[in-house]
Amino acid sequence: MEEKISQIQKEYLEKIGKAQNLKELDVIFLELFGKNGIINALSAEFPKLPKEELPEIGPLFNKIKKELETAIEKKREAIREVGYKKLETEKLVLQGDALQLKKRQGHFHPVTQFEKETIDLFEKLGFIQFEAPHIDTDENNFGLLNIPEGHPARDLWDTLYIDSKLLLRTHTSNGQVRAMRKYGVPLRIMIIDRCFRYENLDARHEHTFEQFELVYIDKGVSMANLQYLSEYFFKALLGQDIQARLRPKYFPFVEPGAGVDSECIFCKGKGCKVCGGIGWLELAGAGMIHPTVLKNGGIDPNIYSGIAWGFGPLRMAMLKYGVEDIRKFLSGDLKFLTK
Ligand SMILES: [Zn+2]
Known part of the structure; x- marks a missing residue:
């Protein structure tokens, strides 16, 4: 052993x-x-x-x-x-x-790509980017925009309140008065960012969505500038032969307000299923900034006038990329994002 x-x-x-x-x-x-x-x-x-x-x-x-x-x-x-x-x-x-080994390279989210294109476009016209907080006061989101407490126009937004004073902003317009107070006139800013609403989710509605907004204030600014900016934008992003038209529409912080339509890109104005036979698609909202809002921003409405112009990048991206369901953008589905 x-x-x-x-x-x-x-x-x-x-x-x-x-x-x-x-x-x-x-x-x-x-x-x-x-x-x-x-x-x-x-x-x-x-x-x-x-x-x-x-x-x-x-x-x-x-x-x-x-x-x-x-x-x-x-x-x-x-x-x-x-x-x-x-x-x-x-x-x-x-x-x-x-x-x-095949290199797998990431890329920007389709909406981000679309937003970058939009930003480039308006930077060429002298607009600068402006940021406002996602959580804001009732005052900045509504009060200063000529929508005081108890005003029936507040029913247009299904707002997510945090407490009696704070809310998740319902639109990028909470930056309007802030920018006026910060920079004064003349003013050319664009706000492109997330907004939040208490929505019933479906193929066209999301609780979290992007908004793009232009604010242009100077002497002699008029609805003609709105028409120009709308056509400039649609032609650059949807095609050179696309027309824009303004239609009267009510928004509480502008006077007068306009719905901005583009000629239907699918039928070129002849009328089809997508545009409901009208030949036009409503893509943006705009108007002359209400004198009360200018005053709240410290600007004299007797000397200066301004326009606000906004659209939903998600809806526009749906149109541009042929996406049928808005919820796909936030789904995190790689199959969709890499398509
Ligand atoms: Zn059509």
Whole structure:
């Protein structure tokens, strides 16, 4: 028995010394200490040994067991050490298959792409971007825009209130008076950002959506500027031959207000299913900024006039990219986003 143990000791110390990598060491470890390994097999033989041999064999067995364990652990450390050194000195060289891997590159969200195009377009006309908070006071979102508390026009928005004073802004117009107070006149700003409403969700309505708004205030600004900006925008984004038209429409913070239609891009004004046979699609809302709103922004409405012009980038992107359900934009569905 003693001889057998010494034999194993010699054989395995040699094997451990020669091991080249961690995998080989693992194999050796299992051969020795695994469930069906040599050590267990030896222990199973102990009861059969003559009683007088046990006091000597027991400690020897334990000593060698420990020695083998330590040798494996030390070798493991040594192999790892070599690996770390290599990492420090070697350069990673990709060959063969590694170079064939197809590169998967990300891209902007379709609505972001559309917004970037829009921003570029109006920057050329001297508009600068302006930001206003998503959580705002009732005063900034409604009061200063000529929609005081209790005014029936507030029913036009299904507002998400946080408490009696704070709300999630229902439109980007909460930046209007802020911008007037910050920059004064003449003013050319655009606000493009998220807004929130308590909506019944369907293919055309989302609780979280984007809005784009232009505010232009100067001496002599009129509805003619609105017509120009609308055509400039539609022609650039939907096609050179697309016309724009203004139609009277009520919005509480403008006077007069207008719905902005583009000629239907599908039938070019002849009338089709998408436009309901009218030949026009309502894409934006606009109007002359109400004198009360100008006054709230510290601007004299007897000298200056202004226009506000806005649309929903999600709706426009639906039209431009032929998307039928508005909810797809926020779904996080990669199949849709990479299409
Ligand atoms: Zn049509």
